[in-house]
Amino acid sequence: MAEYHLKTPISEEDVRRLRVGDIVYVSGKIFTARDAAHKKMIEIIKSGGEIPFETKGLLVYHVGPVVRKLDKGWKIIAAGPTTSARMEALEADFIRIFGVRGIIGKGGMFERTTKACMEFGAFYGAFVGGCAILAANSIEEVEAVYWLDELGVPEAVWLLRVNKFGPLTVAIDSHGNNLFMDVLSKAESNLRKILQ
């Protein structure tokens, strides 16, 4: 279990070094996207439009934050991860189109995302479910928010500057390994033994 401190934009070389079980802390820019934002961003590209910020080398965070409006800008109050499985159908396309180097979420993802991580050089970093304050604590600034009126606070895309955001446990690496799927398949054979 190695520990890495990565800065976005992250290079393919950096991601290829990561193995499942490693711990990552990330600094720099990341952006949030849940179900609706995934759909929205993919649709924009498919209809020939452009995304208003550079996505290459960033990480996408599955989260619907609690935010507070300040006189100038925004403050993130609580920002723990949401269940990533809901984004499985869209994530492979998302990685391919936007060149993100990774995903932050909870609960893991499945075959298609694992394949896309392998093909395009990305990883899945599991953030600890429920640790909303720990996450908010390492968010230094809200750089921008997109599609807020259309999607609402939790579903909007928040571009964040973070400092030592983590710990992220590498649960899908770019070599075809998927820790969640391994754990569940072991649990299944353990269940059979326990119920014998």
Added chain:
Amino acid sequence: MPVDEDTIKQKLIKAITLAETSLPPDVETVIKRAYETEESDVGRAQLHAILQNIEIAREKKLPICQDTGLLGYIVEIGDDFPIRPGRIVKILTEATIEATEKIPLRPNAIDFWAEKNTGNNVGVGIPIIRVEPCDGDRLRIVVFPKGGGSSYVAKLYSIPPARGIEGVVDVAVRAVYDAGPKPCPPTFLGIGIGGTEDKAMLLAKKALMRRMDENSDVEKIARVEREIVEKANMLGIGPMGLGGKWTVLNARIEWACRHPATFLVGVVFNCWALRRAFLEYKDGDVIVYQ
């Protein structure tokens, strides 16, 4: 000293704030114990982050998790308590709205027919209030917010009565397997046995309101609680589903007599962030505690 409605409301807001921002000591003790004994490095890293999060939330008086849950209350009210139960229900609803604004809590009540969030954690059937009459001039309110991730995986089983308690252990372990990483393990299990379907689920929920650093004082029941924890932890799902020793931190059982033909088992999960607080009227004073 006579107790007035506004005092109850202000103390309720205090109790909701306490529940949402500070984990009860028994819950924290159990998580610390898991951290000290977790064998997987990845698992330990998750538990370490959880303990850090608990500390910062308490210090900053902010919600432990961004899913601040649906608010649930159980009201035990004496026949001689000076405020009528109907008024208490009204006060609970008002306190929920005010606490949502003040703490702040995430608005979690979705009216799915209107396709909108009510915005204040109050709506049809929400918050979930249960009133239980008792003797004397007592008032005790359990404040119990419940997050969505752990409610997602709740189960009601009807097992063949001949399977008996062994069947209860089996279905509890199966429920933990089926839940996998979804309820943010390590979790607490509330298990309700007997009665009718609604009773079994209510008992399961009430079991989660028990102290989590101990087991039943009835040895027969305590043994089953420990057996469920031991077997569930043999699954190896571990903290956050990333593998490890601690999948379930504790299991508590509540029971009622059963019908000869049925053996109902309710299994309710709570994530590691088991949030609760109590409000109690005692000797003329309203106190709030965990």
